[in-house]
Amino acid sequence: GAGVSQSPRYKVAKRGQDVALRCDPISGHVSLFWYQQALGQGPEFLTYFQNEAQLDKSGLPSDRFFAERPEGSVSTLKIQRTQQEDSAVYLCASSHRTVASGEQYFGPGTRLTVT
Amino acid sequence: AQSVTQPDIHITVSEGASLELRCNYSYGATPYLFWYVQSPGQGLQLLLKYFSGDTLVQGIKGFEAEFKRSQSSFNLRKPSVHWSDAAEYFCAVAPGGGSNYKLTFGKGTLLTVNP
Numbered sequence: 263g264a265g266v267s268q269s270p271r272y273k274v275a276k277r278g279q280d281v282a283l284r285c286d287p288i289s290g291h292v293s294l295f296w297y298q299q300a301l302g303q304g305p306e307f308l309t310y311f312q313n314e315a316q317l318d319k320s321g322l323p324s325d326r327f328f329a330e331r332p333e334g335s336v337s338t339l340k341i342q343r344t345q346q347e348d349s350a351v352y353l354c355a356s357s358h359r360t361v362a363s364g365e366q367y368f369g370p371g372t373r374l375t376v377t
Numbered sequence: 378a379q380s381v382t383q384p385d386i387h388i389t390v391s392e393g394a395s396l397e398l399r400c401n402y403s404y405g406a407t408p409y410l411f412w413y414v415q416s417p418g419q420g421l422q423l424l425l426k427y428f429s430g431d432t433l434v435q436g437i438k439g440f441e442a443e444f445k446r447s448q449s450s451f452n453l454r455k456p457s458v459h460w461s462d463a464a465e466y467f468c469a470v471a472p473g474g475g476s477n478y479k480l481t482f483g484k485g486t487l488l489t490v491n492p
Contacts, residue, residue: 266420293478304381304484305480318478353421355421365426368413
């Protein structure tokens, strides 16, 4: 079956622009996660959804970052007024369970470059 | 908060040689432990995970890992490396309890395989 898909795969934004990154999780997966992976680093947790509820947004670096999953399926990560430090790969993952024992399946990521 | 250290940034091995990738974690209790692999342009793929029980865990692609509580380590091993194993490997931990979905990753170890 289809895995987690993300679009666009690459995005170049000028500093100050707003961007929206999309994640299509595996069908039926309850949990959805966003991670940020800076160059040369491991992924860092941003936020967690269980169905349409955003249960944890403790990793969002600033109030310029906003995520939503209105119907409990597709999710969008929005970054307002992008800054150079926002340049990173943004990874989405989904899981059929709500606990750590449920494997997180990762998408290929969106590489954001802010110029 | 938990943390993960992968002491080796880059390892080179010859095809057919054995492999051990090191991972140390910091956490007050026994965490959930994971190893992921990331190939260029691909999403992270789960190799194996440890929650409890037998401290030697078998994973996919012939990998195994051993949890050693006394050393706070969870090293990944493979007896004979194949050229297709060249990739970046990430160790990750999740806390027990209610936030057990929240993965904390190490910075990764890049594996190069020489023919």
